[in-house]
Amino acid sequence: SPRISAYREGARAKLDLRYAPQYRHYWQETRSNQVVHFLRADGDIELYEDHLFVDGWATADQHTIDSGGRTGIDSLTGSGELTEVYTGGISPYFTSRLGPYVSLEARYGIDRVYYEEVGLNSSTGQKADLVFGSAPSIRQMPWQLYLRERQVNYDDLEDDDRIRQVRGELIYQLNRRWSL
16 A cells, blocks of 8 residues: 655746555455555645635545445445545635725635445535625724525435525634634
8 A cells, every 4th residue: 555645836926736555355255356545635725816716626535325334545344335436626716805805705616526336326516605794904893794505416315405594603802712
């Protein structure tokens, strides 16, 4: 199980990558020999100074589909049914200050979850977020208004999920340790 990792952070970009392929050879022919991929990767790129960014991520992992198995990067002897799961996504977003007291973030994201096992529902999701909040200089009473719309389309199901969410937050800082 060799492991490779890389981390790089520059002025306008960041990359964090960890990959550990695992070759499994079964002596007693109890299971098929296989290579299982374990991957965690994410990165950020600043496209336009302090305003326009793109985040991206990808994973490869193994998950149990029943309650009798173990999973993880060293789960060679798990007795349950396992499936490989691959995810990936990209999310461009825009941030700005609206005057001296209000900040804005608008974000769009698309992601994909793919299950190797037949019968599990792979899906594609899209989301849009709009966040208004107090500027970082507002310390006594910071606030935030968060709006989200998310839709998940499943490959093998007719029913898809659509979620709309609105959340507000107001904090009053009583002193350095306590807030309400």
